[in-house]
Amino acid sequence: MQHPRPTPKRRADICVVGAGYVGLTAAACFAALGHRVRCVEHDEDRLATLRRGESPIYEPGLDALIEEGMSSGRLSFTGAIDDAVPDADVAFLCVGTPPRADGHPDLRQLAAAAGQVAAAATGDLVVAVKSTVPPGTCEAMQLLSEEAAGPGVRISVASNPEFLRESQAVSDFFHPDRVVVGADDEATGSSVASLYPSEWPMLRCDRRSSELIKYASNTFLAVKISFANEVAGLCEHVGADAASVLAGVGMDQRIGPSFLGHGPGFGGSCLTKDVSGLVATGAALGFSTPVAQAALDINTWARGRVVDQLATSLGSLAGTRIAVLGLAFKPGTDDVRDSPAVTIVERLLARGASVSTFDPVADPAAIRHLKQPDAYRAVSDADAVVIATAWPEFALLDVVRLHSAMRGRVVVDTVGVLDPAAAARVGLDVIIPGRSTPDTFHPVVVSPLEWALDAVLA
Ligand SMILES: NC(=O)c1ccc[n+]([C@@H]2O[C@H](COP(=O)([O-])OP(=O)(O)OC[C@H]3O[C@@H](n4cnc5c(N)ncnc54)[C@H](O)[C@@H]3O)[C@@H](O)[C@H]2O)c1
Structure with a gap:
């Protein structure tokens, strides 16, 4: 262009x-x-x-x-x-x-x-x-x-x-x-x-203000992502759909939709580093920055949650074979610095899973030996698949081929690229962090019922 x-x-x-x-x-x-x-x-x-x-x-x-x-x-x-x-x-x-x-x-x-x-x-x-x-x-x-x-x-x-x-x-x-x-x-x-x-x-x-503009901008973006992930976690407990909730929040012009997506958390060479830098700058001067710190804490939780959800779904990760699709910290780049996808691979390995991976561009030396030449070969015989980077080509995966290449049927779509209905139709069990099925006798229904009836029962 x-x-x-x-x-x-x-x-x-x-x-x-x-x-x-x-x-x-x-x-x-x-x-x-x-x-x-x-x-x-x-x-x-x-x-x-x-x-x-x-x-x-x-x-x-x-x-x-x-x-x-x-x-x-x-x-x-x-x-x-x-x-x-x-x-x-x-x-x-x-x-x-x-x-x-x-x-x-x-x-x-x-x-x-x-x-x-x-x-x-x-x-x-x-x-x-x-x-x-x-x-x-x-x-x-x-x-x-x-x-x-x-x-x-x-x-x-x-x-x-x-x-x-x-x-x-x-x-x-x-x-x-x-x-x-x-x-x-x-x-x-x-x-x-x-x-x-x-x-x-x-x-x-002036120079100090200029330097701080960059730190503060990146921290605000990180806070937005972490807030989206916090809301997504709440959605799972409430029985709501984070994609709809965050879309609705982002339609407010005062808020805006960018950096309001939920997923495996932020990564790349800048956000974690710059938020940590802002926190450390404040701490060194005796000034605490709890909002920035919370963004980091939630990000750590968001990465771990993907692996925990998979472990819950499979019973245990030890001895399983997991395919991780996507290694770059976001689509459109080969950069894997502080990539959530790479953290997910490392945590799966640490918990005893064997891992195969595929990324259209990124090729990190440390886990190159796990990489397969295409997505279908990566998912071959896998007990579960984690989609960790929102490459557009993953949205085009043939779910029938995916299902037949896999040994199991669990797909954790952390970045929301698959059509869950199409995947479910061919027998895949798609887990989308931030989405859970509402049931009627849930505390979120029972509690308001009790509060509503308080006056009547009193
Ligand atoms: N990557 C981003 O998206 C991004 C965006 C905004 C700001 N930044 C900031 O910009 C800076 C650079 O980031 P990057 O991602 O381009 O880093 P990078 O590591 O990709 O590139 C740095 C380059 O500088 C070279 N280099 C280092 N010292 C040198 C020297 N004395 N002489 C010649 N070459 C030298 C290195 O070999 C390397 O190629 C960082 O402070 C980063 O936080 C990065």
Whole structure:
């Protein structure tokens, strides 16, 4: 899909450090906007793939943009920071900030990149941090950069958090809900803001606020998902259907339907990490964030619930054969970082089940030996199937073939892709978390009856 290419306020030489989901997308998209972009990647395999004009990650539309950028001469890749920094007006840091055990992010990649960029700068340079970081990090990077920079070189660090969603990263870049630029002086902020088209929604603020916008946004999204899962759990107890309940809740314009789906919980490289980062930031300052903490707790419960429901249904998991369809943390990506599907596989193995898996794209090295070439081979002889990622192709599975390939008949559809009526017709026993069959003599009916009759009986 060709996205509109509005003109940025100015064309510039840009250096992007880190060619992961964020850096590579930013590099290719900035080049498409007309900037000259040099992207630095220190992983040699990744760099070799990029230099062949291929994308090392699965992200729709990215290959075409890389090819376009390279053939126009506006996009190039290097392993040497010295090749990219001296000509740059702005250097974007897009390196990983993975979680530490204490909830704070590991900022060592960022500190290394900031130091390398500052040391390579031959003139004044604006450094924009796209990596997700706790408030105060840009100011810390400012101090580190000043230390590393050569004499007479002035480094100004800005915050420019990234909000793209994997699987629609290119589209998100060209259609942002907002671009946030945090800087503590006007010139630095303008230098970053002017790289974007003026018609895109822009929020300018100070660095700490900008950093916190990213943490707070991801935390709110996580809270929405966890709230949906909490409601889904209540639906099971009440005898209601979470899909209908949440659809009805989401139709309220003040709430909205996005991130209000129930399932095996949130995952990916960002949400758990960033919510944990927000909680840890508050805790370190003596401020508690119980809403954010609850989002994490419910998420842990949502992942475990899938395995518990399966165990209840089969009696025991030990010695069973379970097929898990889907490994990516969501459809449309090959990313398996903190994927609920992978957690489900690990927990099934830990409880004595043998597991076979299939995912159309994701191929995590640690469980590659469990992967089958297609969904039907994965479910062959399975006592039960768990659908853990909402890939559209799983909605098209032939339920007759599914049923005849399996040994058992239980299917836990955690993401609601199957047609439960069609599956039931061929004899499959479909469990949909968040949905239970109402029975008449249930406490939810009996209690209101008692309350209603209180006055009469009194
Ligand atoms: N993935 C997302 O959906 C997403 C969305 C918004 C924000 N973020 C944030 O953006 C940051 C990057 O995320 P990502 O998913 O792109 O990470 P990633 O791990 O996919 O990519 C980081 C890349 O940087 C490279 N790198 C690290 N240090 C380097 C250095 N000194 N020189 C050259 N290359 C270096 C790594 O080899 C890797 O290829 C993180 O802070 C993340 O939280 C991610």
